[in-house]
Amino acid sequence: QKEVEQNSGPLSVxxxxxxxxxxxxxxxxxxxxxxxxxxxxxxxxxxxFIYSNGDKEDGRFTAQLNKASQYVSLLIRDSQPSDSAxxxxxxxxxxxxxxxxxxxGTQLTVLP
Amino acid sequence: xxxxTQTPRYLIKTRGxxxxxxxxxxSGHRSVSWYQQTPGQGLQFLFEYFSExxxxxxxxxxxxxxxxxxxxRSEMNVSTLELGDSALYLCASSRDLQxxxxxxxxxxxxxL
Numbered sequence: 001q002k003e004v005e006q007n008s009g010p011l012s013v014x015x016x017x018x019x020x021x022x023x024x025x026x027x028x029x030x031x032x033x034x035x036x037x038x039x040x041x042x043x044x045x046x047x048x049f050i051y052s053n054g055d056k057e058d059g060r061f062t063a064q065l066n067k068a069s070q071y072v073s074l075l076i077r078d079s080q081p082s083d084s085a086x087x088x089x090x091x092x093x094x095x096x097x098x099x100x101x102x103x104x105g106t107q108l109t110v111l112p
Numbered sequence: 113x114x115x116x117t118q119t120p121r122y123l124i125k126t127r128g129x130x131x132x133x134x135x136x137x138x139s140g141h142r143s144v145s146w147y148q149q150t151p152g153q154g155l156q157f158l159f160e161y162f163s164e165x166x167x168x169x170x171x172x173x174x175x176x177x178x179x180x181x182x183x184x185r186s187e188m189n190v191s192t193l194e195l196g197d198s199a200l201y202l203c204a205s206s207r208d209l210q211x212x213x214x215x216x217x218x219x220x221x222x223x224l
Contacts, residue, residue, distance in 0.1 A: 032210065043202055043215040044155070088155065092210050099168045100145065100204075100213060102155040 003027060004091050006103035014111050019076040021106050023089030026070070032092040033065055033072045037085045038105065044088055048074070079110040114139065116205050116216030124222045130191040133219045137184050137205030143167075144186040145213060146178060149200040161186055162209050190221075198223045 005024050013019045021035075032051055036044035050056045050063040050072065062075040072091075076083055086105040093101055117136045125131050137144050145168075146158040157170035161180035178188040184205075190197055200220050204213035 034212065036215075043200075043218045046212060046214060049212055099157050099160060099170070100210075101157065102147075104154040 002103075003093065003101050004089055004103035006087075006089050006106045008104055009107040010109055011106055012109045012111055013079050015079060015081060017079050017110075019079045019083065019108055019110070021074040021076075021087050021089075021108065023072045023074075023091075023103055024070055025072070025089075025091045025093075027091070027093040028067075028070060030070075030091045030093050033063070034090040034092075034100070035061075035063060035074045036088040036090060036102075037083075038088060039085045047087075076108075079108075081110045081112050084109045116203060116214055118201075118203050118216040118219050120219060121217065122220050122222075124224065125193050126224050127193055127195060129193050130189060131193060131221060132187055132189045133201055133203075133221075135186045135188075135203030135205075135216060137186070137203075138214060141205035141207050141214075142184050143206045143209050143211070143213075144180055144184065145204045145206070146186070146188050147202040147204065148172070149202055149218075150198075155202070158188065160209070167209060193223045195223050197221065 034049045035047045038044045048063045056063045060077045064073045088105045089103040143162045145160040149155045160168040164180045180186045200218045202218045203216045206213045
């Protein structure tokens with residue numbers, strides 16, 4: 001089992017729709033969760049981080065965390081073609097090896 | 113505030129050579145992490161430095177090494193390059209260990 005799993009996609013949504021990106025993690029002791037966006041040929045760019053159970057909203061983006069289910073998601077409202085990118089979920093695991101571990105990413109395409 | 117900078121941005125080497133990549137973190141950030149990104153393996157953690165000490169290390173062979181200087185700048189070195197080392201090498205800085213990481217633009221290495 002991978003430590004951080006994401007559906008690789010591609011996920012396609014029409015412009016203006018809600019895009020839902022999902023991520024599960026295996027280490028129950030994980031404490032910090034991040035979403036990065038990576039455009040083709042570019043480096044990852046931080047979108048949001050979340051530490052506590054529940055929802056966290058920032059503009060069109062909402063991160064949702066459910067530690068009991070070991071699940072974190074990212075919702076993008078009113079999706080725009082400029083949101084087309086690969087979205088990386090990252091987790092700081094608990095324990096002694098507290099390194100940032102990335103999922104393989106979900107490729108999102110927003111169709112005009 | 114200036115972001116993370118990496119030099120060089122592009123590099124072409126041949127098998128057996130060695131390479132040194134440089135990373136300057138965001139001002140005030142003391143932790144620097146290095147990642148390798150390839151299409152097949154995704155984003156993989158190499159190592160993390162804080163206060164000139166390696167704090168975490170990923171599962172890479174000893175040919176991959178790094179160091180951090182007193183001004184928090186970091187270098188990574190790859191010796192005896194192999195074709196499989198062709199990748200995008202990303203540096204990320206954070207204010208402290210296990211805090212939010214911000215990525216530089218990356219160094220794209222091609223090994224021929």
